[in-house]
Amino acid sequence: MSPEQPRVLITNDDGYRAPGIRALAPAIAELGYDVVVVAPMNDESGVGSARAASVGRPIRTVSDEENGVTFTGIDGTPALAVTLATVGALGPVPDLVLSGINRGLNIGVPIFHSGTVAAALTAAGQGVSAVAVSMDADDPQHWPTAATVAGEALGWITGEPVGTVVTINVPDRPLDQLAGVRHASLAPITRSRLVGTKAPTGEPMIAVEPIQPNPVPGSDEALLRAGFVTVTPIVGIREVKDDAAATALAKRLTR
Numbered sequence: 549m550s551p552e553q554p555r556v557l558i559t560n561d562d563g564y565r566a567p568g569i570r571a572l573a574p575a576i577a578e579l580g581y582d583v584v585v586v587a588p589m590n591d592e593s594g595v596g597s598a599r600a601a602s603v604g605r606p607i608r609t610v611s612d613e614e615n616g617v618t619f620t621g622i623d624g625t626p627a628l629a630v631t632l633a634t635v636g637a638l639g640p641v642p643d644l645v646l647s648g649i650n651r652g653l654n655i656g657v658p659i660f661h662s663g664t665v666a667a668a669l670t671a672a673g674q675g676v677s678a679v680a681v682s683m684d685a686d687d688p689q690h691w692p693t694a695a696t697v698a699g700e701a702l703g704w705i706t707g708e709p710v711g712t713v714v715t716i717n718v719p720d721r722p723l724d725q726l727a728g729v730r731h732a733s734l735a736p737i738t739r740s741r742l743v744g745t746k747a748p749t750g751e752p753m754i755a756v757e758p759i760q761p762n763p764v765p766g767s768d769e770a771l772l773r774a775g776f777v778t779v780t781p782i783v784g785i786r787e788v789k790d791d792a793a794a795t796a797l798a799k800r801l802t803r
Contacts, residue, residue, distance in 0.1 A: 561663025568649035571691035648681035727775035
């Protein structure tokens with residue numbers, strides 16, 4: 549690799565002490581990238597792109613070092629970590645963002661709730677390309693597999709247009725036991741395992757149902773179950789090039 553390598557911000561939503569980020573950062577540094585690691589102090593799973601109460605206040609940080617990499621925890625969310633980095637509050641602005649390795653899969657339409665995926669989308673909103681990487685296990689045993697996939701994904705996205713984002717899910721198995729790599733559609737909202745219910749005391753709550761059979765062919769859910777690494781390019785908020793809504797509202801207001 550050349551002397552001037554891209555600066556990569558590595559973040560996650562499991563916390564800066566989580567095993568996924570501890571496995572990922574040294575692997576990316578060994579590839580020659582200029583790595584900076586900034587992630588939440590605590591588990592911030594499911595926070596989406598929240599950055600509440602982050603403007604106009606100092607952000608508390610803590611740091612430690614492991615395997616030659618400095619890991620910094622912030623009192624905030626993954627999206628906040630990305631924002632701090634991309635506005636220059638953490639030194640030179642990163643060229644790329646790598647979010648993960650997440651403990652647990654991120655599939656289907658509801659991925660915008662994921663702090664892991666939202667960090668990547670936040671980066672795109674700030675004009676930086678990003679990769680989000682998750683593993684298909686709540687207690688993964690094969691972190692190096694996902695770290696290898698992440699490194700190769702960074703190598704690819706470096707040459708893509710600014711603001712490119714991909715979310716990747718990796719089966720929890722040795723690298724040589726992967727079925728391959730496939731482009732995957734997002735499983736539809738009808739595949740969500742979340743259901744509304746009530747606690748014994750009467751308050752509303754959300755429960756998780758068992759895994760459903762017969763996933764939609766070609767979806768991230770189906771391909772991941774078959775042992776493939778799933779790759780899904782995604783975009784953040786974009787306006788629709790259609791003035792029908794504005795035209796209709798203008799007519800209603802001038803009746």
